[in-house]
Amino acid sequence: xxxxxxxxxxxxxxxxxxxxxxxxxxxxxxxxxxxxxxxxxxxxxxxxxxxxxxxxxxxxxxxxxxxxxxxxxxxxxxxxxxxxxxxxxxxxxxxxxxxxxxxxxxxxxxxxxxxxxxxxxxxxxxxxxxxxxxxxxxxxxxxxxxxxxxxxxxxxxxxxxxxxxxxxxxxxxxxxxxxxxxxxxxxxxxxxxxxxxxxxxxxxxxxxxxxxxxxxxx
Numbered sequence: 496x497x498x499x500x501x502x503x504x505x506x507x508x509x510x511x512x513x514x515x516x517x518x519x520x521x522x523x524x525x526x527x528x529x530x531x532x533x534x535x536x537x538x539x540x541x542x543x544x545x546x547x548x549x550x551x552x553x554x555x556x557x558x559x560x561x562x563x564x565x566x567x568x569x570x571x572x573x574x575x576x577x578x579x580x581x582x583x584x585x586x587x588x589x590x591x592x593x594x595x596x597x598x599x600x601x602x603x604x605x606x607x608x609x610x611x612x613x614x615x616x617x618x619x620x621x622x623x624x625x626x627x628x629x630x631x632x633x634x635x636x637x638x639x640x641x642x643x644x645x646x647x648x649x650x651x652x653x654x655x656x657x658x659x660x661x662x663x664x665x666x667x668x669x670x671x672x673x674x675x676x677x678x679x680x681x682x683x684x685x686x687x688x689x690x691x692x693x694x695x696x697x698x699x700x701x702x703x704x705x706x707x708x709x710x711x712x713x
Contacts, residue, residue, distance in 0.1 A: 549644035550617035552576065552583050555598045557611050558658075559589045568624035569612045575631050576614075582646035590660050591687050616640065652694065660691040 554576065556569040576583050588595040588611065599609055605620065614621040616639050621627060630636035651657045662668040663686035670690045672683045686692045 549582075550642040551615075552581055552640065552643050553615040554583050554585045555594065555611060555613040555615075556585055556587055557589045558587050565611050572612045572614060572624050572627050575627060575636070576640075577648040579637065579640050579643075580645050580648055581640050581643040585659075587658065590658060590689065590691060591693075593687070617642065655694040659694050660689075661694055663690050663692045665692075666690065 554572065556573065557565060558569075560566045573583075573585070586594040586597075588598060598613060601620065602609055602613070610623055612627075613623055614627055621630070621639070627636065630639065652659075655661050663670070663683060665685040666672050666683040668686070668690035670683050670686060670688075671680050673680050683690075
């Protein structure tokens, strides 16, 4: 095999320029405009409307009739919200003490006494029955619920009947289970103080005020 190094050296030494590939004008043209194109695309994405998650509507109530006015106020606020056909996360404090503790902490931070019902929209405390009635009569409640997910008020869960709790499958609601290894009865760890457990998460299709179909879990 011949050595080409001497030939190459002779060509360079003879004053001839070595052969070079022409630069691609197209490549350099695009390189110069890439930053501008990237900025234009980022601006375009920023201007595009982003899908917003429906704001949650949470209502703390009680199903006990111990205090007639409280029960009546809870029923009245529930009926008002159903009239707007919005999905409501109703939390019955008589069904689970954890709901009561959450509401007590929420009201204590705001310097308010414990009272039912209490409505929250988008994480903001709206107030009790009097506040909800005033907002409803003035038309402001509709504007507050504009971003809420919709739901057919006639929808009722077949498993829990709409109360979101079912008897504990581990103890049958007795709150006690027998441990064979220890040969004794212990407190069931799957249910609350009423022998109930939360209904398994279900996903239903609901329609928002804008006509958009979304999936709601409860």
